[in-house]
Amino acid sequence: MTQNVFIFGAGYSGKAIAAARPAGTAVSGTTRSPEKLESLRRAGIAPHLFDGTHLTSETAEALADTTHLVVSAAPGEGGDPVLAAAQETIGSAMPRLEWIGYLSTVGVYGDYQGAWVDETTECRPVSGRSRARVAAEAAWLALGAETGLPVAVLRLSGIYGPGRNAFVNLEQGTAKRLIKAGQVFNRIHVADIAGALWHLAGRGAGGAFNVTDDDPAPPQDVVAHAARLMGVAPPPEIPFETAQLSPMARSFYGENKRVSNAKLKAEGYQLRFSDYRAALGAMWADGSWRGAGDADARSPMRSD
Template sequence: MRMMIFGAGYSGKAIGRQMAAQGAIQDIWVGGTSRSAEKAEALRAAGLQPHIYDGQVLSDELMQALAGVTHLVQSIAPGRDGDPLIRLFGETGLRAAMPKLEWLCYLSTVGVYGDHDGAWVNEETALKPVSARSVERVEAETAWTALAQRDGLPLAILRLSGIYGPGRNTFINLEQGTARRLVKKDQVFNRIRVEDIASATAFLAVPRTAGVFNVTDDMPSPPQDVVSEAARLMGVEAPAEQSFETADLTPMARSFYGENKRVSNAKIKALGFDFHFPNYYQSLQDLLSSGRWNKPA
């Protein structure tokens, strides 16, 4: 297996690290793209072969690497101009640059479901995105689905909930004094530990499984409860509760609270996948006890 991860940031790097670790016992090579040389060195440290990609032009070196790629992971968020890889390969097809390609993975978001007033949603639920960025994700999912069908390739779409893990979590916010306990009646969110994103990707990549999968925890919960639990574990006082309606928030932060739903992960679990961190209680305890909560990802 030769895997290329476009946009090897927080989640992409975790996927690369997981696959590189498996490469110790299997024949797996992993590459990843970054926009800067500084970030590229972090990819090398994680076991990935780094390549610079500015979102526009593929270098000769990257094109040579793509010629041998069997598994492609797209982790770059779309923008107003759409998905950057769709712009690159939409007309010529993926196999023009990757003739050995066997499997595609697109990292999306549960934001595509929009607002469901706290009801449960699954992969069959109708998509009704609220924010512009979620609309862009739906468009990207549609484009990748069409491209995969045209090229006859299996495509896995992973819809991710709020991502956290080492170096990016509520403990960090508490330490920095930026944690807030915002309260909005009946509001819940799902979350996902970044290592579980990596494990789910590896789980689907090896057998080249296709389909849409929610990669999320078992416990949609009020956000203020997570802050309270993290503060309890750290032995510090939790910040006072604030009403969402009167809180000073950026438009983007406020928009997250415009979507309220409980996301089911039953589909991928039915295939035999087990989440290592199925709820925030277990995950926060692990982050703190392992000492990895404030380590760079």
């Protein structure tokens, strides 16, 4: 029978997941904005509007035939919007459902002052948005236990890929080389988010998985490497203490950790891009770094 995948929050990562679907798989997905419905259609996703509170009759009908549910919608002050709107439906009106994937963040670990963390490490989130993620993860895993469905929590590091990378930032003049002693970040190319998700879904895997690269590295190194590939001068170094940053950007630098992907690899997944050098080199060589011009690809991200 046909696999039917439903993605709540079919933005940048959701579209990459749809693009990497196995042959014969149908994909539906939601957006909050009517203006984005056409972009979902162009991505091969049957579009649905979701206002964050109620399911439409069309969405409920699609969910009734869904085999794999992917949640890429951030929790808000009131908790997880998908659980609030669809928990009863998931529990009683999705007879074909086999697997749930929840896209979370490595921000749930908080600050470990540069030490290594893995899925057994205590979550001690710093920001309100990360605390909400911890609660949402627990709620989805509890739903899985209640329904007997495998729920995989994919903890993503800094997302980049076509249209959303250091090359784009350099071209637009927004790239910065912020220097904070000892600071490192992990990253993940969006193709590996899609690849890991489909791999875990295919194995019916449940539990938490860090979906991250092999190389936690200083953010200024990524900008400098991209500049070398482009043949342009890198932006000047800026001490973190004097940098003009948004509160959200500054909060990223308040957390410092090295995130292990050993569990994901033990599950059998092989990264397409093991580090930023491999990914930037490939995108520069094939020209895919500019992306397709989709607004979702130009959404804000860290300065690297």
